[in-house]
């Protein structure tokens with residue numbers, strides 16, 4: 001069933017420019033595929049840990065249909081266009097929220113990744129989740145710096161030396 005688009009928020013980035021922030025919803029498959037088309041092979045490897053070149057329709061469909069009970073997916077868009085500049089997602093099953101984030105290669109360095117991650121942490125806290133976690137390639141310096149700035153700690157992956165696990169424990173908001 002096609003859901004009505006949720007409310008949009010206008011957010012000012014550190015450079016003074018503005019973007020729109022809204023939830024990803026069914027029908028966004030083409031926007032997600034376009035975001036991937038605007039990412040370099042190196043950035044796609046950092047996001048998917050594999051030599052992905054495009055977003056197939058099955059995965060695009062899954063990513064455009066977050067589970068409303070335990071997933072959060074947010075998209076950053078320009079003020080004057082419909083394309084996705086970045087997407088952050090959180091899968092909150094079993095009390096642990098696993099994040100993933102991707103910013104278009106031509107929109108990086110403006111604070112969009114930091115903004116999306118901050119919003120995901122905020123949402124996880126409101127959902128009563130105790131921990132936000134993610135996996136980051138050991139050579140992904142930009143993402144590791146960003147995570148450390150947001151209070152994540154890093155530890156080794158149990159079975160893959162190329163991957164670090166990043167973890168942030170949250171203080172739960174009383175209901």
Ligand SMILES: CC(C)(COP(=O)(O)OP(=O)(O)OC[C@H]1O[C@@H](n2cnc3c(N)ncnc32)[C@H](O)[C@@H]1OP(=O)(O)O)[C@@H](O)C(=O)NCCC(=O)NCCS
Pocket residue numbers: 014043044046047099100101102103104107108109110111112113114115134135136140142143145146149
């Ligand atoms: C990693 C990635 C998500 C970062 O997003 P980005 O939009 O380029 O990063 P930002 O502009 O938000 O952050 C850039 C810098 O400004 C800092 N920053 C941005 N906004 C800030 C704010 N409001 N307050 C303080 N610091 C801020 C960031 O911490 C970072 O610091 P650095 O200069 O030391 O690196 C993005 O590069 C990307 O999508 N890469 C490819 C996919 C990927 O690696 N995904 C992560 C795998 S889970």
